Amino acid sequence: MAESMQGLHRTCRCAEVTTEMVGKEVTLMGWVAKARNKGGLVFVDLRDRSGIMQLIFENGSIDEEGFAKAGKLRSEFVIAVTGTVEKRGGAVNENLATGEIELRVKDLRVLAEADVPPFPIEENSKTKDEIRLKYRYLDLRRPDLQRNIMMKSKVAMLTRQFFAKEGFLEIETPMLGKSTPEGARDYLVPSRVHPGSFYGLPQSPQLYKQLLMCSGFDRYIQIARCFRDEDLRADRQPEFTQIDMELSFVDVDDVIDVNERYLAFLFKEVLDIDVKLPIQRITWQEAMDRFGSDKPDMRFGMELHDVSDIVKDCGFGVFTGALENGGSVRGINAEGQGAMPRKKIDKLVEFVKGYGAKGLAYIAIAEDGTRKSSFAKFMKDEEMDALVKAMDGKPGDLLLFAADKTKLVYDVLGALRLELAKQMNLLDKNEYRFVWVTEFPLLEWSEEENRFTAMHHPFTMLMEEDLPLLDTDPGKVRAKAYDIVLNGNEIGGGSVRIHQDDIQERMFEALGFTKEAAHEQFGFLLDAFKYGVPPHAGLAYGLDRLVMLMAKADTIRDVIAFPKVKDASCLMTQSPSQVSEAQLHELGLDLEPEKEEKEEE
Structure with a gap:
């Protein structure tokens, strides 16, 4: 039966009890995390939002009725206890803030009983989401x-x-x-x-x-x-x-x-x-060229290399075909991964296909300097040497290449870079690396709508020096x-x-908005701007x-x-x-x- 709290007041939370309070009387309230009945002794871990306090119930310290109640406590019962803070009689628990102390209980109230929960209430739960x-x-x-x-x-x-x-x-x-x-x-x-x-x-x-x-x-x-x-x-x-x-x-x-x-x-x-301030700044273009992403993870290297110029006249049709279609050929160097088994490389090929790639070309350099490659037969030795050099390839490295439209190459290698970093354990959650990415494109082309759309929103200011491009080459305009x-x-x-009214009007024109359409959607803002913004x-x-x-x-x-x-x-x-x-x-x-x-x- 649940008891009332009448006349009882919590003095502090569980983990707020410290060694300085040894000998003092406190009242704690919370949930039973664990109960262990040892016959003449009952140990209970009491949990609240601050942490856990070990309670000890012993005949003599608490009356018989209270001791009998303690013996029936189960996980998730809500209880209130009053007792004296003591140094632990047993081993110190270094994993708990209260690991050196326990509470010898003299009074127990069961405020609410609980059904057995459908899963254990524990850290890092393995229970299905x-x-x-x-x-x-x-x-x-x-x-x-x-x-x-x-x-x-x-x-x-x-x-x-x-x-x-x-x-x-x-x-x-x-x-x-x-x-x-x-x-x-x-x-x-x-x-x-x-x-x-x-x-x-x-x-x-x-x-x-x-x-x-x-x-x-x-x-x-x-x-x-x-x-x-x-x-x-x-x-x-x-x-x-x-x-x-x-x-x-x-x-x-x-x-x-x-x-x-x-x-x-x-x-x-x-x-x-x-x-560390100031935080590093890189432009959007630099982020894409170096990392294949506008949200680059700076905790590791493995940056992209543009090898388009190196392979433009080679005999490998995948590379030359991409370049003829206005694309590019870029690669990343997975250092120390030259001995990666073929099956694992094939899995990486499947991975990049999920990002739209048709495939992935590679050169694996063994520790003795010998090379295995998916496209060596289409290349002259000197072309391969130049390619490896451009990629800073060393014995033991794995060089991976994507060739297609540049946007797709960025997406593919950006994702591959992160996947390899996971596999190589390069992502340290204890490290925090900030970077500002600036000068994004103002507009991006939407195939679906057959017009330019705002990369951020229609009220984003452009770089003043790019204003002439708004009419002639909107895709090259950079945003502030x-x-x-x-x-x-x-x-x-x-x-x-x-x-400024005139720039906003030109922005709406670039987005394909008529004056009427712009006013219908954003009229209240445009009207407000007439009165001094x-x-x-x-x-x-x-x-x-x-x-x-x-x-x-x-x-x-x-x-x-x-x-x-x-x-x-x-x-x-x-x-x-x-x-x-x-x-x-x-x-x-x-x-x-x-x-x-x-x-x-």
């Missing part, structure tokens, strides 16, 4: 998950503290706004008051924060909830949290400066790690955009915004991804209290779910046609 997420409230009792969630809370608190000192104002922006389909798909909310009309849940507070700059608030910050109805991906969530900011009267360097100091402050306070990348993950990104810029971090890396977690689900699974559903609450006909009727929605189609099927 589906079961853990169905019982997420139990999964969240695991100490490792609790540490992650507490770290996220600390990051949010420190973020507010830092930006408040820097003169930022925390301002909330609406959840129910106008749907702006440029970008990812919006989640739509039907309006009962305006039948047939819909709100869009925010993909980001972008337009509102720019309006706040028009309103003169100058420095805005918000820890904002955002929603994107994106196609299914393993580590994407339909709702997520951004650390969102916007600043007036600034350029690129100002935004980067305040954010470098923020990251240094955050990593020192949370992880006691010194981030910047991403902050950590260990191969983009943790934040932003840009300087367009604040300051130069402004901003940046937003993905809070979940940032904390995931800081916590060394494997997925963002491990830093979100109640995450969705890959198909955007919640296994615990069984949402999304159907709603009543009455609710649909109130909203003016009719699902009948779909029902009839299913009946016909």
Whole structure:
């Protein structure tokens, strides 16, 4: 039977008890992590969010009724205990903060009994994700998950503290706004008051924060909830949290400066790690040429080599064909992997096919300098020598090549570089390597829509010197955009915004928008800009991804209290779910046609 807490007050949490408190009386409350009945002694590990305290129940220290209750304790019972802190009688547990002490209990109350949980509540659980997420409230009792969630809370608190000192104002922006389909798909909310009309849940507070700059608030910050109805991906969530900011009267360097100091402050306070400032900057083009990715992992080398000039006249048709079609030939040197078995190389070929490659050419250099190659018969000896030299190939190395359209070559070798780094154990989770990637392309060509689309959004400012290219060669225009990348993950990104009417108009033209279409979607922002808009810029971090890396977690689900699974559903609450006909009727929605189609099927 559950007992009441009447008259009982917790004095501290489990792991807040220290050796200085030996001899003192404390009251603790929490969950039974483990109970061991040794006959005349009962040992219990009591768990709360701070950690674990060992309890000892002994006849004589506690009355008979209390000792009998202690003997019946099972995992996940909720209990309150009062007792005296003692030095441990047995061996010290160095894995626990409270490993030198225990609590000799004189009073026990069972506040709630518990069924046997469907899986063990333990760190680094091996239980299937589906079961853990169905019982997420139990999964969240695991100490490792609790540490992650507490770290996220600390990051949010420190973020507010830092930006408040820097003169930022925390301002909330609406959840129910106008749907702006440029970008990812919006989640739509039907309006009962305006039948047939819909709100869009925010993909980001972008337009509102720019309006706040028009309103003169100058420095805005918000820890904002955002929603994107994106196609299914393993580590994407339909709702997520951004650390969102916007600043007036600034350029690129100002935004980067305040954010470098923020990251240094955050990593020192949370992880006691010194981030070396200034953080390295590379352009988007350099990132692609060196790493095949606009979010390069800088913890290891294995950079791309462009060997197009070396092989342009060779006899290997795969290389020359790619070059004749305007592509390139590039390679990476997997140092020390020259003895890789053929089966393993074949697996790498299959891996890159998943990224669109037709195949992978290779040269394996043995320790004695002899070579095995998939294309040697098409090359002269001197051509092979030149190729190996261009790749810095040494005895014991494995040289891998991709030849195709340059964008595809980047994708293939960028992914292959990371895959090899995993296989070669080059990715150290204890190392944090930041890099700014700057000067992104302003526009990218969409085959689907047969027009240029904004790589970031339509309000991104271009590099002033590239303005003439906007009409003649839009694909070559660089943006005043910047991403902050950590260990191969983009943790934040932003840009300087367009604040001049004439440039914004030309940007819309380049995107294929008529004046009417632009006004229909963004009229309220364009109208606001007529009344004096300051130069402004901003940046937003993905809070979940940032904390995931800081916590060394494997997925963002491990830093979100109640995450969705890959198909955007919640296994615990069984949402999304159907709603009543009455609710649909109130909203003016009719699902009948779909029902009839299913009946016909």
